[in-house]
Amino acid sequence: MAEVGREVTGRIVLQQCLYAKLQVKPPDQDSEAEWVEIRKGMVVYVCFFNGAESSVIAKMVSSLLSVKLSESDNGKRVSILDLPGDVLIVPQATLGGKAKGRCMQYHSNADKKLAMELYSSLIAQCKEELQAHSKWAESGAVLKHGTYGNRQVLNLDTNGPYTHLLEF
Secondary structure (H helix, E strand, O other): OOOOOOOOOEEEEEEEEOEEEEEEEOOOOOOOOEEEEEOOEEEEEEEEEOOOOOHHHHHHHHHHHHOOOEEOOOOOEEOOOOOOOEEEEEEOHHHHOEEEOOEEEOOOEOOHHHHHHHHHHHHHHHHHHHHHOHHHHHHOOOEEEOOOOOOOOEEEEOOOOOEEEEEO
16 A cells, blocks of 8 residues: 555555446457456456556555455455455556546556556466465456456446545
8 A cells, every 4th residue: 555655656446346347349340349247346447657666566466355345245344355256457547637627637647558567467466366365266256357558338236336445
């Protein structure tokens, strides 16, 4: 988590969900749209800022997989690993926006090439950590992710707007 007085280099918004469907490729003249879907679990929106380095990825992964956000069958809050539940990671550059007058500006976002590399690394490390946790790996839970740089359509069913912001 970001310390007081330290510049934020990454932001994650976590949203518990019962079901989510994300368009990862828009339709074109030759093919229909492509989608990924998850069941009960969480949606992770991620944005990287200027100054972000690969060292932030391990902190992000540890936080998002260990935070007790998900509601178990008995109503107790547990981590996504202990639920176990599905994970959908969505690149969300707009999390870096700041209002200037009536417009949003994104000058503090990381360069697109760097952000894409960090996003790929985040997905790879999440996948590795999830698979290493036997309860999650054996449950049939899945990790899905969006496509960096594309506008994506998201359908989300939730049992309440239980959304949290994490900064790194």
